[in-house]
Amino acid sequence: RPAVHPKEEAPSQSVQKELLKKTSLKNNFKENIHSNGSRQQLPQTIIIGVRKGGTRALLEMLSLHPNIAAAESEVHFFDWEDHYGHGLQWYINQMPFSYPRQITVEKTPAYFTSPKVPERVYNMNESIRLLLILRDPSERVLSDYTQVFYNHVQKHKLYPSIEQVLIKDGELNVDYKAINRSLYYIHMENWLKYFPLGHIHIVDGDKLIKDPFPEIEKVERFLRLSPQINASNFYFNKTKGFYCLRDSGRERCLHESKGRAHPQIDSRLLDKLHEYFHEPNRKFFELVGRTFDWH
Numbered sequence: 001r002p003a004v005h006p007k008e009e010a011p012s013q014s015v016q017k018e019l020l021k022k023t024s025l026k027n028n029f030k031e032n033i034h035s036n037g038s039r040q041q042l043p044q045t046i047i048i049g050v051r052k053g054g055t056r057a058l059l060e061m062l063s064l065h066p067n068i069a070a071a072e073s074e075v076h077f078f079d080w081e082d083h084y085g086h087g088l089q090w091y092i093n094q095m096p097f098s099y100p101r102q103i104t105v106e107k108t109p110a111y112f113t114s115p116k117v118p119e120r121v122y123n124m125n126e127s128i129r130l131l132l133i134l135r136d137p138s139e140r141v142l143s144d145y146t147q148v149f150y151n152h153v154q155k156h157k158l159y160p161s162i163e164q165v166l167i168k169d170g171e172l173n174v175d176y177k178a179i180n181r182s183l184y185y186i187h188m189e190n191w192l193k194y195f196p197l198g199h200i201h202i203v204d205g206d207k208l209i210k211d212p213f214p215e216i217e218k219v220e221r222f223l224r225l226s227p228q229i230n231a232s233n234f235y236f237n238k239t240k241g242f243y244c245l246r247d248s249g250r251e252r253c254l255h256e257s258k259g260r261a262h263p264q265i266d267s268r269l270l271d272k273l274h275e276y277f278h279e280p281n282r283k284f285f286e287l288v289g290r291t292f293d294w295h
């Protein structure tokens with residue numbers, strides 16, 4: 001059980017508010033039913049992050065399973081106040097229609113690093129099984145930077161160079177948001193206050209890139225799905241430089257925004273970044289009782 005179990009604490013004002021919301025919401029919503037027997041239901045699992053960890057790849061790969069029904073776009077229910085304020089009925093309305101044998105899943109990478117989200121997910125379903133995909137924290141920072149850089153390019157806006165965002169007064173700029181998002185142990189501690197470790201399956205995002213099938217098999221087992229996804233569902237696409245998917249003879253790769261080249265950075269700066277994450281990574285490994293092949 002979590003170290004600090006919300007039920008055992010004197011409920012803080014915020015917990016109380018959340019619980020009230022839960023009660024009123026739980027009594028009030030309906031699962032929309034289609035005439036063909038499918039319905040929209042609350043997700044039984046959520047991909048909670050991390051941003052740039054490979055969440056889209058994980059969702060698409062998992063969707064190869066016939067018993068998975070995935071929400072197409074990021075729902076941002078638990079992290080955006082206006083969405084959360086609409087209540088669970090709104091959340092259900094965002095879900096795909098699914099059959100009773102299917103598990104509904106949504107992915108919103110920002111959940112992992114949003115402080116209010118674990119408690120809110122807990123209030124919806126305390127026994128939910130969560131998926132978290134992580135990748136080398138330094139690589140994640142570069143990927144995060146690249147994403148924001150391209151967002152600016154698309155809007156014909158300028159954006160500072162990687163050096164400009166990573167260095168402040170000659171030192172590593174630890175106030176840079178993307179660095180904070182890579183401090184996995186801080187965010188994980190937040191989740192472990194509400195969920196036991198056994199209910200959060202961590203997908204190795206670096207391994208998912210290099211060899212996706214074994215990682216997906218583990219997810220199937222975690223979600224207690226029958227093993228239906230095969231090695232033949234994946235093939236390496238040389239042009240893309242990544243694995244792509246094969247489903248009933250149809251082949252497709254992820255969108256071009258997935259798998260972009262990262263900026264070249266000075267090797268001393270990269271060393272600094274690796275060094276900076278060394279201790280936080282160690283804390284994370286201790287927290288989850290497992291190590292990862294990170295710098």
Ligand SMILES: Nc1ncnc2c1ncn2[C@@H]1O[C@H](COP(=O)(O)OS(=O)(=O)O)[C@@H](OP(=O)(O)O)[C@H]1O
Binds near residue numbers: 144146208242
């Ligand atoms: N098969 C396959 N094809 C393409 N891309 C793949 C794949 N598997 C994992 N990845 C990695 O996914 C990274 C993007 O992560 P997310 O989807 O979580 O990004 S986001 O937070 O939703 O924007 C993306 O990051 P970048 O390489 O920085 O673009 C990829 O490295």
